[in-house]
Amino acid sequence: MAIIKCPQCAKSISDKQVICPHCDLDMKDLTEEKLHSLSKIKTLKNSQTLMTHQAIAMLLFLVGVFTFYNSEDKTAPQYLLSQVCILVGFIWYLVNRVRLILAKRKKL
Ligand SMILES: [Zn+2]
Structure with a gap:
């Protein structure tokens, strides 16, 4: 008896x-x-998930930038939070971008 991976799930x-x-x-x-x-379905679902993540990361980044430029009080927690949003959103976006490129390359 051997353990295999189900091709669907x-x-x-x-x-x-x-x-x-x-x-x-x-x-x-x-x-x-x-x-x-x-x-093929699995690859498609995977790239759809990555694209969703990419969109969320982009949104996080934009919200961060918006909050960053609209906060007057530089000591407010929102100011620090906006910087964290920018950083996390940017890195997350890049990671998903690379993963998408790698996923597309594997398909060829
Ligand atoms: Zn299964």
Whole structure:
């Protein structure tokens, strides 16, 4: 008995299992074509998640910039918070940007 990864949900299952206990995928009628489309769907979902993260990171960055330029009191906690937002948003955006590029490169 060996532990394999389910091609649909990527959870660990036994290779003796006929149906994945996590997502009910039937292992018996898995064709090469079906495996290919499953991995395509997974890549698509993955890049969609990354794009969502990228949008949130961008929003965080913009909110940070907006708060930064609109706070008059430089000792207020919002001022520090806006700087944290800018930094986190910027780094998060960059990380997601790189991950998206890597994901696209892997597809080719
Ligand atoms: Zn599964």
